[in-house]
Amino acid sequence: MFGKLLRAALAATAVLGVSMGAAMADWPSKPIQIIIPWPAPNDPSTLVANAIAPVMSDELGVPVKVVNKPGGGAVLGAADLANARPDGYTMGLVSIGPMITQVLRGKTPYKNDDLQPLGLVWSSPFTLAARADAPYSNLDELAEYGKKNELRLAHWGLGAVPTLIAMKVAETGGFEWKETAYSELNPLLVVQGDADVITFSTPGLTDYIDAGKMKILAAMVPDRLPAYPDVPNVSEQGYGDAYSIWFGAFVPKQTDKEIVSKLSAAFFSAMKNEKVAEVIENVGVVPHSSGPDEARARMDRELAEFGTTMKNLGIME
Numbered sequence: 001m002f003g004k005l006l007r008a009a010l011a012a013t014a015v016l017g018v019s020m021g022a023a024m025a026d027w028p029s030k031p032i033q034i035i036i037p038w039p040a041p042n043d044p045s046t047l048v049a050n051a052i053a054p055v056m057s058d059e060l061g062v063p064v065k066v067v068n069k070p071g072g073g074a075v076l077g078a079a080d081l082a083n084a085r086p087d088g089y090t091m092g093l094v095s096i097g098p099m100i101t102q103v104l105r106g107k108t109p110y111k112n113d114d115l116q117p118l119g120l121v122w123s124s125p126f127t128l129a130a131r132a133d134a135p136y137s138n139l140d141e142l143a144e145y146g147k148k149n150e151l152r153l154a155h156w157g158l159g160a161v162p163t164l165i166a167m168k169v170a171e172t173g174g175f176e177w178k179e180t181a182y183s184e185l186n187p188l189l190v191v192q193g194d195a196d197v198i199t200f201s202t203p204g205l206t207d208y209i210d211a212g213k214m215k216i217l218a219a220m221v222p223d224r225l226p227a228y229p230d231v232p233n234v235s236e237q238g239y240g241d242a243y244s245i246w247f248g249a250f251v252p253k254q255t256d257k258e259i260v261s262k263l264s265a266a267f268f269s270a271m272k273n274e275k276v277a278e279v280i281e282n283v284g285v286v287p288h289s290s291g292p293d294e295a296r297a298r299m300d301r302e303l304a305e306f307g308t309t310m311k312n313l314g315i316m317e
Helices: 002-026 044-061 076-084 096-104 139-148 159-174 206-210 257-271 276-285 292-313
Strands: 032-036 065-068 090-097 115-124 126-131 152-155 179-180 197-201 214-220 246-253 286-292
Touching: 032 044, 032 076, 044 065, 044 090, 044 152, 044 257, 044 276, 076 115, 076 246, 090 096, 090 115, 096 159, 096 246, 096 292, 115 159, 115 206, 115 257, 115 292, 126 139, 126 159, 139 159, 139 214, 139 286, 152 159, 206 214, 246 257, 257 276, 257 286, 257 292, 276 292, 286 292
Parallel strands: 032 065, 032 090, 152 179, 152 197
Antiparallel strands: 090 246, 115 246, 115 286, 126 197, 126 214
């Protein structure tokens, strides 16, 4: 009896293997959908994805369509992606917020490992910036000043990734911020003297920097800011990992590894396209590529490190 059951199980496994192999051999055979969990108007990810889609379509031989599914701070779209069939026909772009900090705070109906990374693709060009006449121009000088003087930090909120990076800088540098969250963050808070340092994206700082009113202390990107290549990032200055507000390409957890590899290759190949590169430059994101394994290792590390910082701040148990 046991022998019959074993033979039946082995036969079923073999059939399943043949079926999966056939599906793999046929992939792709129908349109591929890229989910963007943010509203379309003026969204950098939507603009870049719409440039990438036709290039991927040419390479893979099937239509590639961008679909916006906003809501819940990108959590709704990420949840739809996590619950999609793992057949290689649904992928999405998700950022560090809904993948790391929102997960840590228990704000998501999915876990981090319910999504499988194709790789991290670009970062938003965030920085720590100060008045041009501030008595510090880098993180070491900032830390030394902060040990003896009050430093007022303007930020989006304690759970925001740029704020967590700033908090990690203070922890490493041995000082404390006097921090204030603003629903409408603006560089004028620093220019007018209401704050000393701000976490902000470079496009919103450019006019103030060009006018000699502000300066960047550190870049929150993996490498350097294309517009300000002389400014070292947080890691280069010795204040933690090369943290950034990254965006990654993901598929549902159980997607076949071979499909993941092919989809990842097609996506990153499209990013190198001349027209796509032009769109990336125009929208201001900082491109960087990391494959599935590197992306997973980074996320695991950030779950641990940001989790510790958030516990210290009292914003999670």
